[in-house]
Amino acid sequence: MFSILRDLLRFNVEFLVGFVLTALIFLFAAAHFFAPYPDTAIYLLPPDMPPSAEFWLGTTSRGQDVFWQMSAAIWNTMTFGLVVMILSRIIALAVGMLSGYLGGKADEVLMTINDTLIALPNIPILLLVYFVMRDQMTWPLLAVTAALLGWNYDARLIRSVTLSLRNREFTRHAVFAGMSVPQVLVRQHLPYVMPVVFFTAMNNLIWAIGLEVTLSVLGFSDVNRPTVGGMIYWANQHQAAVSGIWWWLVFPIVAVVLLFLGLFLLAISINEYIDPRSRLSRMGG
Amino acid sequence: MSALLQLDHVGRSYPVGGLFARGKMQAVKDLSFTLDAEKPEIFTIVGESGSGKTTTARMILGNEVPTSGAIHFLGKDVTTIRSRSDRLAFMAKVQPIFQNPFEAFNPLTTLDFYLFSTARRFLGLKARSEIDAAADKALQHVGLSLAEVRGRYSHELSGGQLQRIAVARALIPGPKLIVADEPVSMVDASLRMSIVNLFRTLRDDLGVTIIYITHDLSTAYYISDRVIIMHRGEVIEAGEARAVLGHPSQEYSRALRNAVLPPDPVAARRIINERLERRRSGLAEGAG
């Protein structure tokens, strides 16, 4: 594992850039543990201060330090993305593999649920959940809802991989070697499915972060907890763009663009490593 | 005589065609034969692609259900096996060998896992040392040892070695019947005979009956006791191997027999030249 990381860094520029970018943003986000102010406190500092030696990225109209706010916001947004990613991967794996391997009735039922979820639009459902929950809306609840909406395409992908594996000779051989269904799925099929999980995970993470930012910008989340979207929401509420408090808007947007770019570069380079065809063509070049 | 395996008028058809033109493709038609439980033998099914030989193998192994007729193994109808314990009991007695040894072992799993899993499930072994001993004993039968196999992956070994490991694994539960579907077609020529000879040893030393499925008449003649020749799902000719393959009586089996090139340049060239002459005269007639 370590040597793979080393070689990726050495041979793949996209990975190097993506890795450095993501690592820097991660370090920046982790810095909020050492923040001098609590991240939910407001009107603690003089409001609307431009970037200076004292406040590196300025302060907001609500009297918060933009630097430390952003640090906490990115941390929270990334946490949200990771939770959604992990939960939805678990659902996608379970549904996709069982559906593909068992076939028949189980497959029919699971895929009907899957296709129904694909047909449903995501944002209206999330808004509906928000309107029902109102003040009880917490970020873990939002994460679970998002995870329940974010697995279906990938479950289909995993199902199609498992479906082709089911007819391979080694699966029949495993059955005649007395392996049980969980053993076949975990020992025989999971290694083939993992690349799909891995590379959809990156896309899912990007999707989840995008979803969180969108909902927060619109104010449909717990807006008192600092998130990247939440910062933009408050900046809009205080008409930061009109009143010339550009640092309140520009820095969160730059941060989220950099985070997206870093994750995207990681996703494509890891995908290239996983896909032997592109690895081979690189070997040739 | 008690029957090990009995096929009675077995047929298998598949629906074919598009939305409006529904038809049926008969892969196997009215197939019957019986294998004796007391007399182990090498029973060969010869056929070209599309003859139904692989479908037959899949039905015997319980991977596919016949659309007509019945298959009985030791007096029990194979299609009625439903529960996991019945299925395991059946698999302990009937084991397969697959065509492509590189495909039969998952390239991401170590080979010994197949051996250990078989020993654990079918022999009910728990202790590490007992499982190792069972795997090693089976590997000895095929001229290998556990030390040579432990921790290895399929890409590290040759096709011939993998096929022998597959045979060893199939031997662990102490099967009565091994169904081998084209077991040597993907194995290199220098190692092919080691697999074929192994089947003889299994029959003679361990009393295992082998259903050998192949398109190659020369190896079929070399090891079989009895043979059936299949063509488009039907049995064309059946009987004692030396008689059927040496002196086929049906037109199709004769054609199949004559299509085998002898390993002798003089005779083989004569066959090709005769064909060439027939071609040329046929073409000339067509042109005239």
Next chain:
Amino acid sequence: MQVEVKPETLAAPAEPVLRVENLKAYYQMNYFGVSREVRAVDDITLTIHRNEIYGIAGESSSGKSSLIKTIAGAIRPPLRVVSGSVRFDFGGRTLDVYDDPQAMKAARWRHLSYVMQGSMNVLNPVRRVKHAFHDFAFRHMGLSPSAFRARVEAHLEQIGLDPQVLEAYPHQLSGGMRQRLAIGLATVCEPEFIIADEPTTALDVLVQQDVLALIKDVQSRLGSSIIFVTHDMTVHAAIADRIGIIYAGRLVEEGPAQAMFARPQHPYTAHLIASLPRIGDTTRRQSLPGKPPNLADPPSGCRFHPRCPLAITKCETESPPLEPRGEGRVACWRAGEVAAA
């Protein structure tokens, strides 16, 4: 029926059309920290004459496919030519495959063509057969579209196919017909040299002899040379004039087919021939001990020595050269004793 014979086919039979000299082609891989060199073609020298079928026999990963790819100039990294040369002689014009890639490109299909295993590879499944002929051959023939069509139809009739197949899609044809088409496609330009890679391996038993007879027929009519690759020794017996045996990237024996089957000179060849089962004979056939060599880490000395029944200490350290002996050439320190063993 009048058979057209090209003037150059009347030349002396011993005229070489392909000369491969000391050819070495290795797979060189270095990625993600692993570097590996696989000597797939290791110092091969051979000559193929006009109007000759040269059979190449070898097992999987013996390097036989790498050899013909190298001969055809169709190699891609990581396979690289390390040294040696491949020269064709097309009607007095010498062509070095690796010195003049431009001329080589022009000669493709017109002078040098291929028949592959699994003819689906050359026939596009979503286009009619006639398009394949157009794509491959039209610009090499210099004919008007109608004359080209007439020529193709005449050629198909020659190989026993109804010209109607031109309007069909590949999936509408049987495996045997597709393989005939692949042969038709490779021979429509009447090339001097044809590379045939396992052309009969995927075919059903009954079709195999027909296809072999067809190849023989077309070859003798055109007077072309064929390099015919297959692992199946009985196919070589039926069609090859001379056979070259490849083991672990090296040519270990070469000679006329009949002499080789009657008196193999290399222990490996002797084994390959002796182990062939035949109908009417049930005497026990032996298999070779040991496993096929790994080309990334081949055995020292003679690469066959770990599996050879005749191996002596010298075989472990010194690699035997390929030297003339009898009617052919052989690379074995104990070649004289093979027949006796």
